[in-house]
Amino acid sequence: MASTIRRISGKFQDSKGSYLATLDLDPSTGLINSIHKNVLIQDPKSDELAFDPEKYLIFSGFGDIHVHAREDESGKHKYKEDFQSAGLAAINGGVIHIADMPNNPIPPTDDRTYAKKRELADHSPIRITLYAGIGPNTKPLHSHVPYKAFMGPSIGELFFYSNEQLENTIRHYKGCNVSFHCEDPEILEQNQEAKYHEDRRPAIAETLATDFALYLIEKYELVGKLCHYSTEEGLQKIIAAKKKGVKVSCEVTPTHLYFDRSMLNDSNRHWFQMNPPLRGPEDKNALLQGVKDGWIDYLATDHAPHSIEEKLKGTSGISQLDTYALFVTWLHKSAGVSLEKIAEICSENPGSFVKEFLPKEFGNGFGKIEEGYCASFTVLDFNTPTTFKKEDIKSKSGWSPFEGFTFPGSIRSVIHLGKTVR
CATH class of the missing domain: 3.20.20.140 (Metal-dependent hydrolases)
Known part of the structure; x- marks a missing residue:
């Protein structure tokens, strides 16, 4: 079951570069409320997510x-x-x-x-x-x-x-x-x-x-x-x-x-x-x-x-x-x-x-880590390989051209509108 997140912190990535930050999210709208750069959550509470900036990268x-x-x-x-x-x-x-x-x-x-x-x-x-x-x-x-x-x-x-x-x-x-x-x-x-x-x-x-x-x-x-x-x-x-x-x-x-x-x-x-x-x-x-x-x-x-x-x-x-x-x-x-x-x-x-x-x-929409945009994130680990298997497929098709392929990284988490969905 998806859990609601009030704050998220770690290393974020956009088209201009990467930076450390903590984002405050609005649980009622699923949008980003505010961004605090160079601030990280030290002791996360139950409704907070803190991703290790040495291991994970957070994209919109x-x-x-x-x-x-x-x-x-x-x-x-x-x-x-x-x-x-x-x-x-x-x-x-x-x-x-x-x-x-x-x-x-x-x-x-x-x-x-x-x-x-x-x-x-x-x-x-x-x-x-x-x-x-x-x-x-x-x-x-x-x-x-x-x-x-x-x-x-x-x-x-x-x-x-x-x-x-x-x-x-x-x-x-x-x-x-x-x-x-x-x-x-x-x-x-x-x-x-x-x-x-x-x-x-x-x-x-x-x-x-x-x-x-x-x-x-x-x-x-x-x-x-x-x-x-x-x-x-x-x-x-x-x-x-x-x-x-x-x-x-x-x-x-x-x-x-x-x-x-x-x-x-x-x-x-x-x-x-x-x-x-x-x-x-x-x-x-x-x-x-x-x-x-x-x-x-x-x-x-x-x-x-x-x-x-x-x-x-x-x-x-x-x-x-x-x-x-x-x-x-x-x-x-x-x-x-x-x-x-x-x-x-x-x-x-x-x-x-x-x-x-x-x-x-959906506020200002998707794709940017800015106030008023959707609190939706793809969190990746670029250093832990993943071998994709047939049983990993969620599509009804039941097949993939990448079955058995080992990718160099993995998906750590997916957050959509302030809720963890993966």
Whole structure:
């Protein structure tokens, strides 16, 4: 059972550096009341948490802004995941808020379907931000929400068959917050008979779609985000657009940072089938450098909790919400990403993304260790290794690409809205 915390102390980490502090929390709101730097709790009481600053590092709670929780009013995909199990998997992975994608059997593309899904999402143990779907002939909702556009076929029926069809719809979303799954539908159709999944969805499908997405973002003044980026050439296009002043950000998944096509064989290929697919080692290395250099804005899993039976039959998508914070320890200790950058792409930027879509009870939102922000924290130990086992999985999917993998660190605690939840 979660216990309520009134004060927390230790070494905190944000994008500017680390510092010692004690935070006073408001138990009635779950928000941060005040911050006392260079002050530590000496003899903690029952409602106080004191983390050894020599062993643990406290981040503002991590957020994953690209998750497929699979639940909608049809209930057809609840066997894969639902909002309750997705929330538990997130907490297990050190994540305290997520954003859920709209490619459901009944996609949330209008006010009614979005409201129905919102009601279901509110049953989760953590806050879930919902994307509305953009498909052929859809229009913006009356409420302020983020949107997702699938430029080509992926999982579900919410996608476009041509760039002309996409632009005819996007013109109605001028100024909106729109995320794009960048795969060109015509390239996918041309390559659909290739032997391997990664050849059926070649790199050029992503890079050509990137060109068009950047064109749409600039022309229609969108707040644009490119999802689960996978190619070096495409990343260079994003960098050029950012330097030009285009309002675009991008995500990268743990799988595209750790695995690459050279690791695939006939026995594991089905487990790593996803959209976009794994690319070459040079793409993986370029993405990792993009994280270090600050061009990639979010670590986002694209958690796709398909069942083991579905994966064996060739369904695309990877289940990885349970290992988010453990992967962060690899990102720092093994891949050399700074703690400041981790705080930025895992805490601050995800918090900024969802901030404008949060109800008032979440105060100033997630992602920052400041007064008025949510008292939600991910506490990590970067020096005690963890071997992730199948029995550690909370997602209904029941599998993980990191089963048996030993991460260099571990999750010490997860605190959400002033309560210990892990």
